[in-house]
Amino acid sequence: MNAHHDLTKNQELVFGTLSAADGPLSAYTILDRLRDRGFRAPLQVYRALDKLTDYGLVHRLESINSFVACAGPHCHGHGSLAFAICEKCGQVEEFSDETVEQRLGVWSREHGFKPTKTAIEIRGTCAACLAA
Known part of the structure; x- marks a missing residue:
């Protein structure tokens, strides 16, 4: 908590x-x-x-x-989060990626856009379901 x-x-x-x-x-x-x-x-x-x-x-x-x-305290230091959502078993993996975060920051600055929240959702099949 x-x-x-x-x-x-x-x-x-x-x-x-x-x-x-x-x-x-x-x-x-x-x-x-x-x-x-x-x-x-x-x-x-x-x-x-x-x-x-x-x-x-x-x-x-x-x-x-x-x-x-929330998967853990690591996410609070990041401006953007990503979630990989398995469409077969429903598992969700939360992660952040510095490269993606930097790229989004560059795009935002270049376009004069001020983001308030960024969340990327990737839907597909997790490794466990692919192996099954």
């Missing part, structure tokens, strides 16, 4: 659910898993996810409309 943030009960429950998950979860899957803990409305989940995302504890995977717990 990130000691820099005092999480609400709902945020802790949502973060715990994502941390224990084998792969990314949609907000509705999180809601289903937390119904017996007092969650009744999608808004409860979305509010918690918004704050957890702001805190950098959770990442939203836009292409599959799902969320994952």
